[in-house]
Amino acid sequence: MVEWTDFERATIADIFSKMEYEVIGPAALSRCLVVYPWTQRYFGNFGNLYNAAAIIGNPMVAKHGTTILHGLDRAVKNMDNIKSEYAELSVLHSEKLHVDPDNFKLLSDCLTIVISAKLGKEFNGEVQAAFQKFLAVVVNSLGRQYH
Amino acid sequence: MLSKREKDLIAEVWTKLIPVAEDIGSDALTRMFATFPGTKTYFSHLDISPRSAHLLSHGEKIVLAIAEGAQDIDQLAVSLAPLQTLHAYQLRIDPTNFKLFSHCMLVALAAHMGDDFTPVVHAAIDKYLSAFAAVLAEKYR
Numbered sequence: 001m002v003e004w005t006d007f008e009r010a011t012i013a014d015i016f017s018k019m020e021y022e023v024i025g026p027a028a029l030s031r032c033l034v035v036y037p038w039t040q041r042y043f044g045n046f047g048n049l050y051n052a053a054a055i056i057g058n059p060m061v062a063k064h065g066t067t068i069l070h071g072l073d074r075a076v077k078n079m080d081n082i083k084s085e086y087a088e089l090s091v092l093h094s095e096k097l098h099v100d101p102d103n104f105k106l107l108s109d110c111l112t113i114v115i116s117a118k119l120g121k122e123f124n125g126e127v128q129a130a131f132q133k134f135l136a137v138v139v140n141s142l143g144r145q146y147h
Numbered sequence: 148m149l150s151k152r153e154k155d156l157i158a159e160v161w162t163k164l165i166p167v168a169e170d171i172g173s174d175a176l177t178r179m180f181a182t183f184p185g186t187k188t189y190f191s192h193l194d195i196s197p198r199s200a201h202l203l204s205h206g207e208k209i210v211l212a213i214a215e216g217a218q219d220i221d222q223l224a225v226s227l228a229p230l231q232t233l234h235a236y237q238l239r240i241d242p243t244n245f246k247l248f249s250h251c252m253l254v255a256l257a258a259h260m261g262d263d264f265t266p267v268v269h270a271a272i273d274k275y276l277s278a279f280a281a282v283l284a285e286k287y288r
Contacts, residue, residue, distance in 0.1 A: 034266035035273055052267050109250060116257035117264050125174075125181035125197070128254060132182050 002137050004079055011130040015115065016076045021069050022062075024118065028111040029065030030056045036106045042099060068107070075138050083141045090145035101143035108135040149278070153271040154220050160268060161217035164210060164256075171255055172206020173198060178251040186244055213252075216279055223282045235286035242287065245280035252276060 033040050034052045046061060048054040055061060071089070075082045093099045112132060116123045123131075149157070164171055177197050180187050193201040212230060216223050224231075234240060253273060257264045 031266040031269065035270040052270075056266065109253075113253055113257045113264070113269065116254045117261050120258050120261060123254075123258055125177040128178050128251075129181040 001080070002082070007126070008130040008133065009079060011127050012076060012079065012134050015119075015127075015131060016073070019069070022066050024111070024114055025065035025067070025069030026062035027065070027114045028107065029068060030058070030061050031114060032107045032110040033061065035110060039103055039106060042097070042103075069111075072138065075134070075141075079134070082137050083144060086138065086141040087145055090142050093142060094146040101139075101146055104139040104142050108132075108139055111135065149220060149271070149274055153274070156268060156271050157220065157275045158217050160256075160272065161214040165214050167259070168210035168214070169203040169207035171252075171259060172208070172210040173202045174206070174258070175248065175252040175255040176202055176206050176209075178254055179248050182251065183244075183247045186247060189238070189240055189244070213276070213279060217275065220275065220278070223278065224285070227279075227282050231283060231286045234283050239287075242280065242284040245283065249273070249276040249280060 033043070033049060033055045040049050043049060043061070043064075046058060046064075048058060049061075074085045078085050093101075112128065112135065115131065116128070119127075176195070180190075180195055187195065193199075193205065195202050212227075216226055219226065253269065253276070256272065257269075260268075
């Protein structure tokens with residue numbers, strides 16, 4: 001069972017209540033594909049990923065980024081049971097999508113950086129720590145059903 | 148592997164950070180201590196409360212070293228030789244921590260640069276910091 005402080009709960013709720021999913025989602029996923037190009041291996045049918053500009057302008061990447069970010073909503077709504085919330089998705093990523101779970105961390109690092117760029121000073125050390133703890137729990141849950 | 152364009156970009160970005168070295172450096176350190184508490188174990192001899200004199204001076208030192216390396220990335224092994232010795236024989240910081248610090252440095256840069264911290268800039272700096280860390284750890288064994 002993950003213990004959350006009041007500050008952590010409030011921080012996560014606050015960040016997601018103001019979240020612009022259609023901006024942040026695409027930004028995080030496209031950044032991941034640019035900064036860690038090997039992650040493109042999972043997006044062979046997404047069309048033009050030839051360079052940074054193409055990736056950032058790619059509508060399939062944008063749509064998928066938004067989808068992924070919304071995927072975090074279930075954890076936000078049920079922070080005390082993140083592991084069970086993602087059990088099915090974990091199986092999906094393992095058995096159908098065959099995604100190396102190390103990639104979850106790469107995407108979560110990119111999301112952290114996108115949020116930091118957006119919020120600036122407001123995203124201070126304490127806020128970052130709470131956000132990263134939350135993402136670490138999500139990442140861990142998504143990797144749980146890999147056997 | 149860094150292209151010429153990336154090396155120029157890296158030199159440009161880090162030169163601009165020299166005047167705010169203690170802000171960026173202390174911010175990155177504070178983020179690291181908050182997010183990865185194990186890293187605090189290396190600083191039991193210093194006052195690492197946010198914006199303490201120790202933290203500002205230490206953060207400044209680190210950023211200036213990174214900025215200096217950025218001016219001639221091909222010569223990193225030469226310019227970092229004294230720091231290599233320091234880290235290998237005296238500080239002996241476990242190299243996993245370099246990754247944690249690099250990540251927090253990137254987050255600090257994002258907070259500082261906002262939209263200017265584009266994916267291309269991010270990628271170039273991430274690669275540079277990885278190379279820097281690798282050179283720093285070269286004398287460990």
